[in-house]
Amino acid sequence: MSEDRSAAGASVDADLEQLVQLMGRMVRGMKGGHADAEELVHRVKAAGLGPRHVPALMQLVLNGPMPVGVLARHMALNPATVSQLVGELERGGFVERRPDERDRRRMIVSLAEAHREMIERFAWRRLRPLRMTLERLAPDERAHFLRGWRILVEAMERTGLRAPDGGGCPGGHPGL
Secondary structure, X not given: OOHHHHHHHHHHHHHHHHHHHHHHXXXXXXXXXXXXXXXXXXXXXXXXOOHHXXXXXXXXXXXXXXXXXXXXXXHOOOHHHHHHHHHHXXXXXXXXXXXXXXXXXXXXXXXXXXXXXXXXHHHHHHHHHHHHHHXXXXXXXXXXXXXXXXXXXXXXXXXXXXXXXXXXXXXXXXXX
16 A cells, blocks of 8 residues: 555544544434433333434424425435324324315324424424534535535445445454
């Protein structure tokens, strides 16, 4: 390996170490041990639901009431999956469905009033730092930042978080 490639590899490894540290801190911050998180997690579990239901609630906080198909697009999931999630959330009392006034064939999903305040507190506590970060970045920096996240997510989806052979990753780092 040439010195340039070796130096580049060392630089990538140093950046990888920093990224792992930052991601750990971010995940701990997003999970939080805050009362609003504990309350929502307890109520979600008590309703027989789990973490996979929370993104639908987050989208409803961000975008307000919407049809299931639109919610599915926002979540990048198929409508059948989102319809099932919404049905489970409705049975748990977290969302309500009502006919669309303009097209009675469509159902509009919204946060249930009984849980709205708790869900909004939970969501904004997690979304506020993300929004503040994006606000601090110039438009071109935001584009690069989001591009990096898309690349990361796509790599995770492609690899299933593991190398296809179950071994290490390129660069001779077993167990990563």
